[in-house]
Amino acid sequence: MPISRPMALAVLLASTFIQLLDTTIVNVAAPAIGADLDAGSGRLVLVSAVYTASLAATLLPAGRLGHRHGPRRVFALGVALFTLASAGCGLAPTAEVLIGMRLVQGVGAGVMAPQALFAISALWQGAAHRRALGWYGATMGLASVAGPVLGALLTESDPGGIGWRAIFAVNVPVGAVVLLALPRCVPVLERDPGPRVGWSTGAGLAVGVLGLVLAISLARTVGGALPWLCGATGAGVAGCALALQGRGGRPVTLPLSLWQGPRFRAGSATAAAFFLAVTPFFFLFSQWLQTVRGLGPLGAGLLQIPWAVGAIAGSTLAGRRARSPRHSTYAAALVAASLLVLAVLLPRVPPVALSPVLLAAGTGYGAFVARVFADTLDGIRPDLRGAAAGALPAIQQLSGSLGLSCAGLVFFPAGRLAGTVYAYSLPLLCLAVLASLTLVRTYRGAETVPA
Incomplete structure (x- = not known):
């Protein structure tokens, strides 16, 4: 079956939209989440912070992973992880479970994001590449505003009587459609099996980024020595990871x-x-x-x-x-x-x-x-x-x-x-x-x- 490039772009942008949507959709629903799960301000901050932190931490090794194993395969893995974690968020019985599911959801989003850009760069060239990236930018802009609007609509309308859980439930059908359409719409792209993925370096960078973002996010609400400790530890771990990559036969992640x-x-x-x-x-x-x-x-x-x-x-x-x-x-x-x-x-x-x-x-x-x-x-x-x-x-x-x-x-x-x-x-x-x-x-x- 011939590949439709407009359909391929639609599939890639649909996944981009939902992973960017979830960076802001929680903000307007935070009071309802806190009341339902008896979560204080510190845990509500973490509900948002761990998503962004794990997303950013995963992007770097995920880009390398897609280069080695092919962006379509890694993209499917990220979509599946994101969709399952979204369902977990919607079913979370406690704030602690919700925070854990948000962390996993961020990892799935971080695995997806670089594969979409990689695929766009591989499938389109020249003027067509610029147009495709134009649609990518439009999707980012739409998601940045749709998050608060859609979050407010779902929270206030209370579809199915599930309240704030609807903001995560909407990701499940979208993720399922993307997974079903992926093999039909996006071709298998060229990969390079030579370069290995530096898991030790990637893990060090992930821990470093997570510590840095958590330190910044928690500084206003937690205070004390904990944010400073997170930030210093994160910076130290990330610096060591960058310094050690490529040594002793280790592959280079970044x-x-x-x-x-x-x-x-x-x-x-x-x-x-x-x-x-x-x-x-x-x-x-x-x-x-x-x-x-x-x-x-x-x-x-x-x-x-x-x-x-x-x-x-x-x-x-x-x-x-x-x-x-x-x-x-x-x-x-x-x-x-x-x-x-x-x-x-x-x-x-x-x-x-x-x-x-x-x-x-x-x-x-x-x-x-x-x-x-x-x-x-x-x-x-x-x-x-x-x-x-x-x-x-x-x-x-x-x-x-x-x-x-x-x-x-x-x-x-x-x-x-x-x-x-x-x-x-x-x-x-x-x-x-x-x-x-x-x-x-x-x-x-x-x-x-x-x-």
């Missing part, structure tokens, strides 16, 4: 030669600065709508729909029309300008009047994601593509988690959300613009990552 190439170095710095700024801004914006303006979770989520519409439009436009890496600079600048306008209007106009500005910001966001991923992965040597496909989303996730936690530590009090958060986000967006200019300069030659 090739540091990725950063020897100016294109990947500039692209990863651009993505890090951008997601450090944007991820916490829209979380705090949602909190401001609820705590200061008195909107419910559903109302706050609906007001962010213009952002999602703009993200889809920006990603599609960038995928079809943009041909120059300069467009990532323009897109980051558009987001920065939109946030500056929001800073002026936010305390002065009704929230609904912010929709045009949010539409512009979403357009810049979608265009940026589509361009920066394409421009950064464009210069990667084929034998390093699997590692790069894991490293770039890991940078995105870790930057978002770090930015959210740091911004929450400083700006979480409701009375300060309307203004001072811009002092955090805007300088980082300016840094992203400057870093993207460096990425543009790498296109003056035809560099690829050196061996």
Whole structure:
């Protein structure tokens, strides 16, 4: 049976959507989860934190695993693990079981994510590759806003009388459909059985990343020495894992030669600065709508729909029309300008009047994601593509988690959300613009990552 490339892209994007959806869908349901499972604030933080932490920790070894065993096979493993863990989350009788299932769910999502990018890079080239990544960016933008909206809808409507458990139950049919469609829609892609997966290095990096993200996530609610201990242990373990890879015959899980190439170095710095700024801004914006303006979770989520519409439009436009890496600079600048306008209007106009500005910001966001991923992965040597496909989303996730936690530590009090958060986000967006200019300069030659 001939492979339909649109259907292949639909399958890959469906899995991308649900794994990104679950980074935010829990936020609006947290009070209902706490009341039902008698979970305090510390355990509720872990319900969200362990998902992001295990997702980011798994991305790096998973990219290498897909390169060795083939992205379709590893992708199916990730989808199956994510779907089963989602069912476990929906059936969890206690907060401790829910936290454990969320950790497993994050591992499944981390296994899936790099395989989707790897498959897109292998199945499409040139202009078609840019269009496919445009749809990938649109999916990211839609998932970022659909999480709070869908979470609020499911929690408030209480389908089947299962309450907050519905936010996890929706993943099960989607995951089942993806698994059934995968062998029919996505071809078996070329793999390289030569390079071994460095399990010891991968485990060390996973422990290190998990410790770092947990330290940042728990700093505000737990306090004391525990977050510092987690952070120091994580940094130490990750540093040792990187230092020891390749020695004594050990395989290399994360090739540091990725950063020897100016294109990947500039692209990863651009993505890090951008997601450090944007991820916490829209979380705090949602909190401001609820705590200061008195909107419910559903109302706050609906007001962010213009952002999602703009993200889809920006990603599609960038995928079809943009041909120059300069467009990532323009897109980051558009987001920065939109946030500056929001800073002026936010305390002065009704929230609904912010929709045009949010539409512009979403357009810049979608265009940026589509361009920066394409421009950064464009210069990667084929034998390093699997590692790069894991490293770039890991940078995105870790930057978002770090930015959210740091911004929450400083700006979480409701009375300060309307203004001072811009002092955090805007300088980082300016840094992203400057870093993207460096990425543009790498296109003056035809560099690829050196061996």
